[in-house]
Amino acid sequence: MTTSSVTSSDELFASLPSGIDLCHQTFGDDTDPAILLIMGLSGPMGWWDEELCRLLADRGFFVIRYDNRDTGRSTKVRQHAMGRTDLVRAFLGVPPLKLGPVDLAVRAPYSISDLAEDAAGLLDALGIDQAHVVGASMGGMIAQTLAIQEPDRVLSLTSIMSTTGRRTVGWQDPRLIPHLLKRTKPTRDAYVARSVESSALIGSPAFPPDPEAARRRAEITYDRGYSASGVVRQMMAILTQPDRTAALRRLSVPATVVHGTADRLVNPSGGRATAEAIPGAELRMVEGMAHDLPPALWDTFVAAITDTAARAS
Incomplete structure (x- = not known):
């Protein structure tokens, strides 16, 4: 893979009217059409690898990556404490329940809709009216909502590797649930060890993740501002999201859905349902891909993104 000569900005901050500050970085010429990259659960912008961003910029795009709220160097929403019980009840879809004066409803501190408003606010801060929008996993949910x-x-x-929010599609392999809910010590070493384990569990079998690369990524992620409580808040937003199927059917935007045939975290049914819902959407199922963005598939992702953008023009 050749090294790009595309220049990048320093990491910058955009202050949104909501009080959220989003850390972001750009690649390429700001007069080119913009691509907004939205990452998933607990993933800072660096999970969109710099070389992948440069590949897109080399194709004539102004590429923007950023930390969602509660991730990396963006604002941490500290006023809401959530626990494992909240997660379990949200996962099970427990309906609102009130016992006398006690309200037992499961409520997320913020929603996928709020995260989509963050993305729109970042575009506003950068003076960008329109953008090609790309999202991975939770980022795909945010992109669809935007x-x-x-x-x-x-x-x-x-x-x-995302889904529509409908509970009957895009489910998790039940064997992953104990790992997702497992308690770990609040230390850097514990986070790194769990991240390497997660990489092995959800990584692409046809493109096996490098444990040493997974370790380095985990160390960088933790040092940039990992928040365990922030991950819980993002998980609550995912678990309480609405079914977007009907709304997706009303879209009139060029769309491509990319999903791996071996995805255990978001079953491929989620990708198929997304493509079926969006009129004219193209579905690209990638054999042996699971729930990651392996370097061997960067050209595949670049082709999907740029081909979709070409349909817009």
């Missing part, structure tokens, strides 16, 4: 809420701002949509 297209629903701000249809005039989304030039094209690429949803990677």
Whole structure:
């Protein structure tokens, strides 16, 4: 893989009217069409690898990656404490329940819709009216929601290893649940060890993750501002999201859905349902891909994103 000569900005901060500050970085010429990259659960912007960003910029795009709230160097929403019980009840879809004066409803501190508003706010801060929007996993949920809420701002949509919010599709392999809910010590070493384990569990079998690379990524992620409580808040947003199927059917945007045939974290049914819901969407199933963005598939992702963008023009 050749090294790009595309220049990048320093990490910058955008202050949104909501009080959220988003750390972000750009690649390429700001006069080129913009691509907004939205990462998933607990993933800082660095999970969109710098070389992948440069590959997109080399294709003539102004590429933006950023830390979602509660991730990396962006604002941590500290006023809401959530626990394992909240997660379990949200996962089981426990309906609102009130026992006398006690309200037992499961409520997330913020929603996928709020995260989509963050993305729109970042575009506002950068003076960008429209962008090609790409999301991975939770980022795909945010990207879909942004297209629903701000249809005039989304030039094209690429949803990677994500789902519609409907509970009957995109489910997790039950064997992963104990790992997802497992308690770990609040230390750097414990986080790194668990991240390497997660990489092995959800990584692509046809493109096996490098344990040493997974370890380095985990160390960087932790040092940039990992928040265990922030991960819980993001998980609550995912578990309480609405079913977007009907809203997706009303979209009129060029869209491509990319999903791995071996995804255990978001079953491939989630990708198929997303493509079926969006009129004219193209579905690209990748054999042997699971729930990661392996370097061997970067050209595949670049092709999906740029082909979708071309359909917009």
